[in-house]
Structure formats: C-alpha cells, structure tokens
Amino acid sequence: ELKVEQNPLFLSMQEGKNYTIYCNYSTTSDRLYWYRQDPGKSLESLFVLLSNGAVKQEGRLMASLDTKARLSTLHITAAVHDLSATYFCAVRYRYNNNDMRFGAGTRLTVKP
C-alpha cells in the first residue's frame, strides 16, 4: 500500500523567509502532484512532476522530485501572506490518473 508522508504538518513563517516542505512516499510512482487548498475550498493544482530530477517553479514556489529517494520538496522563497494555505502532495497510484494518494498536508501560516 502506498503511503505518503509530509512534514512539517504545521509551519508558521515570517514574511520574507524561506522554507521547504518535504514529501516522502513509500512505493514507486511516476507522477507527483502538489496542490494548494484554502480554508473551505477545493484543491488547486500547483505542479505536476513527471520524472526524476524534475524541477518546476511558479512565482515564490519551486517543486522538485527525486524518484530514487522517493522524495519531493516544495520550496518557498521570500514568503508573503498570500501563500498562507494548506499544501498537499499526492502520488499517482498504480499508473491511474485519478487514483492519487495524498499526504496529510502542511498548514502554512505566513505572518507579517
């Protein structure tokens, strides 16, 4: 059974600081996703990572994937308040696009 672990689960940052969220998964997969969720809202797709060494950046967020280590990171650069949300990583299970196994999420709070 595929297990996905994120850490930290809670993260409080000052604006302007950098930090990294980690996502480990237990079995081989060929797709890793990062989603953002605001309170009471649905999931917003941030990144889809497809291969070992993949790196994608959008604004202050950068995601990377190491399939050999079964590890993905989401790096936050110079955090701003608008980034406050819960971030989930998810791994595609058994090559099924719609069967994703999610981590527990990292609740990020960015303070002025």
Next chain:
Amino acid sequence: DAGVTQSPTHLIKTRGQHVTLRCSPISGHKSVSWYQQVLGQGPQFIFQYYEKEERGRGNFPDRFSARQFPNYSSELNVNALLLGDSALYLCASSLAYRGSLGNTEAFFGQGTRLTVV
C-alpha cells in the same frame, strides 16, 4: 468552459439516512474519481470510474457505492450514514485514467460538504 461541478454544495443528514452526491466532469473528460476529506486531513481515494466501469476502489466500506452514467457524470451513494462520514466529498475528472503527459492531470470540483448529525 465549465469546470467540474458538484451538487449539492452543502448537505445535512441524520445518522442512518442515505445520501446521493452528484458530479459532472469537465466536458470531454471520461474519468471521474471520488475522494473523502475529513477536516484536518488529506483527501482519501474512494472510487474511480472510467467509461462507466469501476477502475479503482479505496479502503471504504460497502455502504459507499458509485456509478457513472453514459454522459460521464457520476453519483456517489452512502447508506446508513455515520457521524464519521461527515466530510468534504471531492470529485475529480480527467481525460483518461491511464496515459501519458497530455492527460495526466485531474481537476477537482468545489466539493460537497456533508454533515451527519
């Protein structure tokens, strides 16, 4: 284009009752999945349907069932509701359920918030 649409957006039910949740995928998408997200946790995979056939099932009891219609919309049914079924139920659609880069991404609806009292 409309995204994934779910109805209703909110629902309150009593323990022991039955509930039906509905999902319309993005036009052209043939694969639909259902997820349960309990407050404070990540979404948990319930079912996946493609071309009206079940293609994946998560670790949920038989009280949970689903089906997909010829127009690719889907229903999730839950019988004998328990307090623990209170959650946000998310529907996701994609073009296909396996495949290459072009159709890997799943798009989520806004969810149905179910409260069981």
